[in-house]
Amino acid sequence: MRQVGSVLWPKLRVLQVYGANTGVGKTIFSSLLCQAFQRHFPKVHYLKPISTGPLDEADDQHVATLGQNTRARCLYQFSEPVSPHIAARSSSKPVADANVRTAVHDELRTYATDEDGIAIVETAGGVLSPSPSGSSQADLYRPLRLPVFLVGDHQLGGIGTTISAWESLRLRGYDVQSIALFAEDRYDNHTYLKSYFAERDVHAFSIPPPPGRDADAVQDAEEMRKYYTSSSDHRAVSDFTNRFLEAHEMRLRNIQLMPSEAEQAIWHPFMQHTERSKDTIVAIDSAYDDYFQTYTTKxxxxxxxxxxxxxxxxxxDGSASWWTQGLGHGNPRLALTAAHAAGRYGHVMFAGAVHEPALRLAQTLVEKTGNPRLSKVFFTDNGSAGMEVAVKMALRAAAVRNGWSAEDDIRILGLQGSYHGDTIGTMDCSEPSIYNKKVEWYTGRGQWLDFPQVKMRKGQWVVEPPATFEGALGEVEEFESLAAVFDLGNRSQHRDLYRDYLNGWLAEQARQGTKFGALIMEPILLGAGGMMFADPLFQRCLVEAVRKQESSATSARGEHEWSGMPVIFDEIFTGLYRLGRFSAASFLGVQPDIVANAKLLTGGLLPLCTTTASQSIFEAFLSKDKSDALLHGHSYTAHAVGCAVANESLGTMMKMERQGAWTTFRESWLPSSHGLSLSTSSGEVWSMWSNAFLKAISHRPNVDYVFALGSVLVIALKDPAGASYASAAGAGLRDKLFAGDSGDEAVIHSRVLGNVLYLMAAISTSRETLEAIEEKVFSALE
Structure with missing residues (x-):
């Protein structure tokens, strides 16, 4: 199904009519609005996407009688006068939400000619009434994000239903242009609601109700004609039509001015601004599910x-909104969870206190990681801060056990190309690079090992040792499948090579008196440093090697205590199902003493980070002196709204795992060989990107190598000048994907790291969506 998004044409004004309930007069208001707009436009279109009941009683038939300038149409007509989800059962073919949205979009597109016009799109039932598929109408039409005219409920109980309907629309990101209802004196709902919404800067008005139905059909039609004529001339209706037309023009102006205004006011991250202009800035009007709705000057x-x-x-959204997106933009469950927590708590300080969302989140993380070492969760508000805390934890634990003082030069052990954040402390945990070498306070207090990488070249999986090691880590090793790479128990030759090399290197560091306070790694995939796929066997051997480096002062005290040096896993990017599993550590078969999680933690809705540590790390901060405590915190520590959303996000993803939501993706990655002992890496290895697609693009002449794991796809392009973050090789492919093909409505927004272009899916992205993206990428690489 073709992807459609927010509807916005300069010369076609579209208004969607929702009702707070059934029987509130949506069709009457739609009719009089059609008549009122006839004074402004030569063409007025009325569209009823879904209708139930006899054809001769259909709303579009009623509206069609208003005059020759009004064109009325219904897209899906069900003869049974019941809710659409029930009426659709009798249909020979199920009506999917995507089909309805595409049909609405395509119909509206036929109205968007070179002549000014207007279209009224009337829904069926109430705001949350079921669609033919069973989803709510508010969710069905949300990707189109049409401006809304809400018909309030004038009947008994209508005050509550009207306010609830408005809140439901607001919660889903709709712009409610106005609220209107009949001025019934009996309940006087209109007086209360106009005052209620005025306090919230929402336009609301009322008009007299229509006349009672006349038994004489001809007379009844004449009375309604007179009513529509008089009501369409009503001052409140005229005021609304003018407001709506002005709002349309304002929306156009705002979106068209955003790039140039951003150029004047915004300092963008990770960008050289001498290369930026209003023509390169992408304005995002809204986002839903896997897609942005974008505007560019081009x-x-x-x-x-x-x-x-x-x-x-x-x-x-090819970067999954910079690696945070898990359950789709505009997810109503996450939005409702956030609203509930905001209503229950707002924000409450966390020092010496606890609230249910934080407690439940901490318990889930400790339990679900499957790591018996972990016991205590510390909260921060972003990944860089969370890694700062992790480093503080590890250095204190190492210093206390080894008797080191502040004068000692304590180093970090890590991998080349690693990146752990932009704060000063985390920058010092990475080697000199484009990210930090021009930062005045950067000192780079560490030692960083080069490492073998996993790649697919021309359809063949390989583990490629770094060229600088001249055979010390073995030669290029070929594998029949990605699963075989992770079959660590059957890779004895390279395991022995890695162990000998790492033990020797660490012994030499010890002879030189190097003091390591922590090993810090991004397990499996090093993200910002260039999307490098580390050989899991090498990372496992490194953890095992550092834990054997015991001095007389650092003997292990228990099964789950750290030894050698504390091991920190930076799972900000790789954890929480990004690579297909809750914990990226499970790929290695070893467990860290400290792990940091963020990004997917809240499903892409709010910033939040957790740093989870072992009991032995925690105890290093215990004394009767407050200055020995971990004196780190944020005003928004353990933000209740963020913690509540994280619980909902993790709960949803864990449920998806239990219910086999990714089975269709995993099938294409099942290994052909049945002799693999995958128990060493705790399960299957798979990607949401198809195995066949990966092999196909790996043969493209401009592709150096590719790989995919979980939701991540990486394409490294050849660059004669050499691969680096400063390479421009990936920019051409990025721009081609965003430009799209001629006549193609959906494009791909992506990010590049030099010669590397990466794409990510959300955990909830469908196979159908990714197949369409794969086709576009394959064509763009031609």
């Missing part, structure tokens, strides 16, 4: 020559 120029082309273009 698109505006295309739209000017093709009036039926929408001004906003759906763009697949």
């Amino acid at each position: 698109r505006a120029a295309q739209q000017a020559s093709s009036p039926e082309a929408p001004l906003l273009v759906p763009a697949f």
Whole structure:
């Protein structure tokens, strides 16, 4: 199914009519609005996407009688007068939400000609009434994000239903242009609601109710004609039509001015601003599920020559919103969870206190990681801060056990190309690079090992040792499948090579008197340093080697205490199902003493980070002197809203895992050999990107290598000047994907790291969506 998004045409004004309940007069208001807008436009369109009941009683038939300038149409008509989800059962073919949205979009597109016009789209039932598929109407139409005219409920109990309907629409990101209802004197709902919404800066108005139905059909039609004529002339209706037309123009102006205004006011991250202009800035009007709704000045120029082309273009969120997106943009469950927590707590200080969302989240993380070493959770508000805390924890534990003082030069052991954040402390945990070498306070207090990498070249999986090691870590090793790479128990030759090399290197560091306070690693995948896929066997051997480096002062005190040096796993990027599992540590078969989690923690809705440590690390801070405590914190530590959303996000992802939500993805990655002892790596290895697709693009002549794991796809392009973060090789492919093909409505928004272009899916992305993305990528690589 083709992806469609927010509807916005310069010359076609579209208004969606929702009702707070059934029987509140949606069709009457739609009819009089059609008549009122006839005074402004030569063409007025009425669209009823879904209708139930006899054809001769259909709403579009009623509206069609208003006059020759009104064109009425229904897309899905069910003869049974029941809720659409029940009426659709009798249909020979199920009506999916995507089909309804595409049909609405395509119908509206036919109205978007070079003539000014307006379209009224009337829903069926109430805001949360079921669609044919069973989803709520508010969720069905949300990707289109049409401006809303909400018909309030004038009947008994209508005050509550109207306010609830408005809140439900707001919760889903709709712009409610106005609220209108009949002025019934009996309940006087209109007086209360106009005052209620005025306090919230929401326009609301009322008009007299229609006349009672006349038994004489001809007379009844004449009375309604007179009513529509008088009501469409009503001052409140005229005021609304003017407001709506002004709001349309304002929306156009705002989105069109955003790039140039951003150029003046915004300092963007990770960007050289001498290369930025209003023509390169992408304005995002909204986002839903896997797609942004984007505007660029280039698109505006295309739209000017093709009036039926929408001004906003759906763009697949190829960076998963900078690695945070897990359950789709605009997820109503996460939004409702956040709203509930905001209503229950707002924010409450956390020093010496606890609240249910934080406690439950901490318990889930300790239990679900499967790591018996971990016991205590510390909360911060972003990954860099969480890693700062992890380093503080590890260095204190190492210093206390080894008797080191502040004068000692304590180093970090890590991997080349690693990246753990932009704060000063975490920058010092990475080797000199484009990210830190020009930062005045950077000192780089560590030793960083080069490492073998996993790649697919021309359809063949290989583990490639670093060229600088001249055979010390073996030669290039070929594998029949990705699963075989992770079959660590059957890779004895390289295991022995890795162990000998690492033990020897660490022994030499000890002879030189190097004091290591921690081993810090991004397990499996090093993200910002260039999307490098580390050989899991090498990382496992490194952890095992450092834990054997015991001096007389650092003998292990228990099964789950750290030894050698504390081991920190930076799972900010790789953890929480990004690579297909809750914990990236499970790929290695070893467990860290400290682990940091963020990004997918809240499903892409709010910033939050946790640093989980072992009991032995925690006890290093215990004394009767407060200055020995971990004196680190944020005003928003353990933000209740973020913790509640994290619980919902993790609960949803764990449920997806239990229910086999990723079975269709995993099937293409099942190894052909049945002799693999996958128990050493705790389960299957798979990707949401298909195995066949990966092999196909690996043969492209401009591709150096590729790999995929979990939701991540990496394409390294050849660059004669050499691969680096400063390489421009990936920019051409990125720009080609975002430009799209001629006539193609959906494009791909992505990020590059030099010659490396990566794409990520959300955990909830469908196979159908990724198949469409794979086709676009395959074509773009031609």
